[in-house]
Amino acid sequence: MARMPSSAKRPSSPSGPSGPAGPFTVREFQLVLLRRMADHNPDLVEDARRSLGASLADMREANKRWQAMLRSPRARAAASRYRSVLGAPGSVTARTIGDLECEAWQWPLPLWPDLRFEVLLAPNGAVWNEWLVRAPGSPAPELRTLDDLTPWSCVVDEAARAFAPARPLEGTAPTRWGLAFQAPDGEGVRRKVAAEFTWGLLQRTAVGG
Known part of the structure; x- marks a missing residue:
């Protein structure tokens, strides 16, 4: 299960902070991933952002620079x-x-x-x-029921294997994926589930009948 490290510290160079004209580092890339996840899990993202020693402005700036790299006519x-x-x-x-x-x-x-x-x-x-x-x-999480499908608990292929057969769903935005499958609730009743992933990591589930 993916958890925030309890003693995470601000990374040092080359993954440390950089100004707008500085290199785009691992730290900034992680902020880009977090920016996409903030729509669904702002509390988890806030904790992760603080562990990087980054402000909201830092996260917005990292995302702005990343998007500029993607859209540049000279993009790599x-x-x-x-x-x-x-x-x-x-x-x-x-x-x-x-x-x-x-x-x-x-x-x-x-x-x-x-x-x-x-x-x-x-x-x-x-x-x-x-x-x-x-x-x-790394050990995969134990996914048996709906209660195990918590935010950031698993990645796409783990959910697909645990609750096979799973059907891919079209993502609601770039970098997002969806899966449709059935999973038992706490009483063993199988329920229809639509799970949404951002950058491959589970963000939320919607449960039907």
């Missing part, structure tokens, strides 16, 4: 952009998805030590996917 390719911000991947793994071969690049992030930020690259270098996944060797 996505894979190059991630390498420039996050450094060399902590791991590079060949992966087969259906009939397609790709590479999975993963980076650790201080905010979520049990997770990795993963980018899937096609053979031509195009980025197919970019989200948070469970770190290799």
Whole structure:
């Protein structure tokens, strides 16, 4: 289960704070991820932001700079952009998805030590996917009932495996994914669930009959 480290400290260089003209660092990238999550879980985001020693203005500025990088006519390719911000991947793994071969690049992030930020690259270098996944060797959460589906408790593939069969849902915005499945409530009654993820991390669930 992804939890905020209780003793998280402000990262030092090269992941420390930077001014508007400074390098875009791991710290700023984490603020970008948090900005997307703030719509659903402002309390969790506030705690995480404070652990980075960042203000609301810092988070807004990081997001503004990230969006500017994405939209710039001189924007780098996505894979190059991630390498420039996050450094060399902590791991590079060949992966087969259906009939397609790709590479999975993963980076650790201080905010979520049990997770990795993963980018899937096609053979031509195009980025197919970019989200948070469970770190290799980290125990997956025990997902048995609706009560286990708390914000930030799991990533997309963990929920899909725990409550198979799961059906993908169209995300409500970029960097968001959805899953539809059934899960038992506290009394063992199976309920319809629509789960929403941001950057691959569970944010909220809507429960039907």
